[in-house]
Amino acid sequence: MHTSRTLRRLGTSLFASLAFGAVAVPASATTTILFIGNSFTYGEPAGAAPIVQYYQPNTVTDLNGSGIGGVPALFKAMTVQAGLDYKVSLETIPGVGLDTHYNTKLATILAPYDKVVMQSYSTLDAAKPGDPAKLIQYSGLLAQAFHGLNPDVNILLDATWSRADLTYRTNSPWLGQSIFQMALDIRKGYDAADAASDLIDGVIPVGQAWNRAIAGGLADANPYDGIGDGQIDLWAPENYHASPYGYYLEALTMFGSITGLDPTSLGAGDTVARDLGISAANAAALQRFASEQLAAEVPEPGTVAMFLTLGGLMCVARRRKSPRG
Numbered sequence: 321m322h323t324s325r326t327l328r329r330l331g332t333s334l335f336a337s338l339a340f341g342a343v344a345v346p347a348s349a350t351t352t353i354l355f356i357g358n359s360f361t362y363g364e365p366a367g368a369a370p371i372v373q374y375y376q377p378n379t380v381t382d383l384n385g386s387g388i389g390g391v392p393a394l395f396k397a398m399t400v401q402a403g404l405d406y407k408v409s410l411e412t413i414p415g416v417g418l419d420t421h422y423n424t425k426l427a428t429i430l431a432p433y434d435k436v437v438m439q440s441y442s443t444l445d446a447a448k449p450g451d452p453a454k455l456i457q458y459s460g461l462l463a464q465a466f467h468g469l470n471p472d473v474n475i476l477l478d479a480t481w482s483r484a485d486l487t488y489r490t491n492s493p494w495l496g497q498s499i500f501q502m503a504l505d506i507r508k509g510y511d512a513a514d515a516a517s518d519l520i521d522g523v524i525p526v527g528q529a530w531n532r533a534i535a536g537g538l539a540d541a542n543p544y545d546g547i548g549d550g551q552i553d554l555w556a557p558e559n560y561h562a563s564p565y566g567y568y569l570e571a572l573t574m575f576g577s578i579t580g581l582d583p584t585s586l587g588a589g590d591t592v593a594r595d596l597g598i599s600a601a602n603a604a605a606l607q608r609f610a611s612e613q614l615a616a617e618v619p620e621p622g623t624v625a626m627f628l629t630l631g632g633l634m635c636v637a638r639r640r641k642s643p644r645g
């Protein structure tokens with residue numbers, strides 16, 4: 321990894337984990353960002369209440385002209401609260417991987433964006449569940465195309481969650497396994513895509529943030545046997561897509577990964593959570609799980625010393641600015 325690419329990782333989860341205890345520096349100018357994905361990005365099912373799919377569509381640009389707000393609009397609202405200036409665009413197609421976006425939407429999506437977030441099919445490959453080969457190929461091709469228009473573009477991949485339907489009911493590689501396993505396998509596939517391209521800058525650990533919420537007891541592990549008292553359901557009623565809780569956790573993890581800010585900085589009174597009907601207590605808990613997952617991310621080889629130095633300098637700066645108490 322060249323130093324220039326490493327420095328551009330300041331918006332990824334590694335820097336976020338350092339910045340959580342350090343100094344957050346807001347962007348001085350508008351940052352353009354594009355989200356590419358499918359229903360896991362645009363917030364299906366549309367019939368869920370409240371409707372994430374059509375959340376504040378006037379605040380983002382849907383390049384397909386379908387009036388979608390989705391998770392990108394949740395992210396946009398979070399950045400507004402944080403005092404950041406992000407111009408958010410999205411291009412989403414239901415039920416497809418990155419190969420479809422590359423083969424059918426390249427002319428629509430190509431522009432010199434500052435940041436690009438890409439999310440592929442929920443099983444990595446619809447025809448070969450668990451196989452990352454197609455993700456590796458097309459994420460690399462898309463990264464190359466965006467890099468050609470802006471050599472400084474920061475490209476992140478969105479590693480999504482375990483599907484309860486494939487774990488408990490449907491024949492799949494994950495049937496009968498722990499509810500945590502699919503998210504871990506999906507993450508491995510995205511890590512492989514990241515490792516295969518020097519132009520990809522990291523992976524957003526959304527599925528692992530879900531795992532933390534389940535392991536921590538906030539979210540129910542098996543929606544098929546009922547939701548436990550005091551717990552939330554991260555899945556939509558078909559146990560495939562996300563509920564508003566699940567999409568909120570996805571947006572929080574994106575927010576921390578992309579901006580370098582701690583998701584808990586939004587606070588229990590976060591307006592996005594309130595808009596989605598999420599209680600202050602649950603909002604704070606979901607923010608905490610996103611924050612903990614980002615802080616647990618391991619830096620890539622060769623970047624540790626630089627970031628430890630940066631973190632040390634930040635700590636020195638804080639000590640100089642803070643009176644003894």
